[in-house]
Amino acid sequence: MTESKDCERLLHSLGEYVEGELSEDLCAEIERHLLECHNCQVVVNTLRKTIELYHEEKEQDVMPPEVSRRLYMRLNLEDYLRP
Numbered sequence: 001m002t003e004s005k006d007c008e009r010l011l012h013s014l015g016e017y018v019e020g021e022l023s024e025d026l027c028a029e030i031e032r033h034l035l036e037c038h039n040c041q042v043v044v045n046t047l048r049k050t051i052e053l054y055h056e057e058k059e060q061d062v063m064p065p066e067v068s069r070r071l072y073m074r075l076n077l078e079d080y081l082r083p
């Protein structure tokens with residue numbers, strides 16, 4: 001299953017992707033993957049909503065790394081990849 005292997009690898013970059021901190025190359029790779037992977041689409045949508053909420057609440061432009069790390073842990077992103 002090369003597909004889920006891709007998911008695992010990209011999953012760790014999705015947070016940075018949503019925050020717009022990823023290199024162009026990786027962004028393109030993720031976008032290509034998102035087109036055919038529903039799991040990762042769900043993860044990205046969830047992350048986007050969560051981050052938007054956070055920004056609205058705190059009125060901050062940048063999420064401190066510590067906060068986003070805790071956020072992603074709480075979301076249990078790996079769960080999305082389990083059948």
Ligand SMILES: [Zn+2]
Pocket residue numbers: 003006007033037038039040
């Ligand atoms: Zn995927």
